[in-house]
Amino acid sequence: MERRPVVHDPLPAARQVHVSGPGTRLLVEHLGWNAPHAELAARHLPGDRAYRLARALSRTAAELDDAYxxxxxxxxxxxxxxxxxxxxxxxxxxxxxxxxxxxxxxxxQCCELVDTALVRLLAAYLDLVSESGQGHAADGDIGGTCV
Structure with a gap:
């Protein structure tokens, strides 16, 4: 049973061919970007106010994809x-x-825990970017993914 390594930086993850799982699909749906991992990495460079949150969001989405x-x-x-x-x-x-x-x-159980964390991170990210005026393509209720 081969397992992908844990992704610590969203930029290398964005370069990999990534099969879209429920975590990535949730980001696509709510952020409106076809390649959310790459977009998060490009929009939030080190020093940006949302950098750490964007990295955590990308990592958590990839973890949910892996758990699924x-x-x-x-x-x-x-x-x-x-x-x-x-x-x-x-x-x-x-x-x-x-x-x-x-x-x-x-x-x-792992999917459920990671899904909950992802939904919370996404809500925090959307709040942060709306406060800073960076905006995003999609609005709406953030519901959990169903595995």
Whole structure:
């Protein structure tokens, strides 16, 4: 199970080919930018009042994308393990299913925590840019993403 490294700087993340997950899609929807990671990095350079918040927002969106990907993989593993159950495999397949179910549960809990953090960061970012007159393309209610 290969996992992307944790992104500490939004600029390198913007250069990577990034499959849009729920975190990135939330940024696209509320900020109105097709490439929100790159746009945040370009708009908020070191020394900018919103720099640290923009970096945290980008990182958290990428973390939610990663957590969602892990949850999808755990769900797939659970489906695969359930499919191989037969009378002969009984007990060992049951253990595998329990492990896969636990992995899925943990991944979903992580998604929920990161999603909550992302929504709060996005609200703080939108407040900050509206106060400073920097504006953004999209307005509206910020709801959580659904995994």
């Amino acid at each position: 990907c892990l949850a999808q993989r755990a769900g797939g593993r659970l489906r695969e393990d359930r499919a191989v159950i037969d009378d002969a495999a009984g007990r060992s397949a049951g253990v595998a299913i329990q492990e896969a179910a636990h992995e899925l549960e943990q991944a979903l």
